[in-house]
Amino acid sequence: MPKVNYRNQAREYLKRAKAELETGEDHRLRYAALDLRFAIEALTYDRAQAYKNELLPSEYETWQPRKLLALLLEIDPMADKGGSLAVGVEETEGEPAPEMVPFGSETVFDLRLLKKHYDAIGNFLHVPTLAQAEKAPPPPEKFRQRCGEVADYVGKVLASPVWNITFGSFATMECEKCGAKIRRRMPHGQKTASAACFECEATYTITDRGNGKVEWKMDMVDVRCGNQDCDKVIHILKKELKPGSHWVCEVCHGKNVIALSIRHEPSEQAASAS
Ligand SMILES: [Zn+2]
Ligand SMILES: [Zn+2]
Structure with missing residues (x-):
């Protein structure tokens, strides 16, 4: 499948959004907002293309931007952070080079910001509900200001010289419990990481x-x-160890309910005083 040039699309949407904003007409703000939302979506899909080999075709082809970004975060906890690159010549082996030339930094939409901007402009794309209309609908200046902020941010992402760098090694395996494919990027400089199955939520500890x-x-x-009279031990998933879950013992057939409990031990002072 050829790569779609989503970055160009995002650029086009941003251009149109800016033109709509420049008319200064309040009733055109909604068109600016729509173009900005499209720009955000295009950037998210562009980001997904960089992780194509780690995504299943069904996820890759059909997921909505917000779900897609959540999945990217699952694979790579650094996916929502901008990265920066610098290179330099080592003079002493293993020591950082005395002069590092920055390539620039990459600004990507982080999940929080994506959600914030995407939802905020989305809120303006509906006729105010009865409750909102009674309270006073959001003023157009606020909408204009928000659109301006989003346009600036999209511009920054598009101007970033380093785009879609992905680092680190992947760990992949099939979930022992449900067979779903779990993917996790090993964080830099870390020997262990935790991972969770997307399907059944079983958790794993990965060790390098x-x-x-x-x-x-x-x-x-x-x-x-x-x-007390039974010493049967069972092995359960860590996520199942929570108040309210229960199991029936296969040896004594009694029911065990997991509950939170506090055992109080009085201080030594209190004990010696009595
Ligand atoms: Zn699973
Ligand atoms: Zn038992």
Whole structure:
């Protein structure tokens, strides 16, 4: 599949949005907002193209920007952060080069900002509800200001010289519980990372064993049957260890309910005073 030039599309949408804003007419603000939303969507899809090999075709082809970005974050916790690159010549091996030439920094929409901008301009794209109309609808100046902020940000992202750099090594495996594919980028300089299955929410601890080898371990806990006369131990997923969940012991057939409890121990002073 050829790469779609979403960046060019975003540029076009931004140009149109700016032209709409420049008319100074309040009733044209909604068209500016629509173009800005399209620009945000195009940038998100462009970002997804950089991670194409890590996405399933179904996710890649059909997901909405917000879901897509959430998935990108799942794969790479750094996906919502801008990165910057610098290179330099090492004079002493292993030591940082005395002079580093920056390539520039990459500004990408971070998830929080994406949601904020996308939702905020989206709110203006509906006729005010009865409740909103009674309270006083949002003034057009506010809408204009918001559109201006979003346009500036989109412009910054588009002007960024370094685009769609992706670093780090991927760890991929099939969920032991449900078989879904789990992907996780190993964070830089970290030996362990945690990952969660998108489907069944089982959690894993990934350990870097060197030479590109990673070890996956499902987060399990051992829990002993609550019956004093029974010592059956079961292994459950860490995420299942929460108040309200229960299991029936296969040895004594009693029911164990997980609950939060506090055991109070009086201070030594209080104990010696009595
Ligand atoms: Zn799973
Ligand atoms: Zn038991």
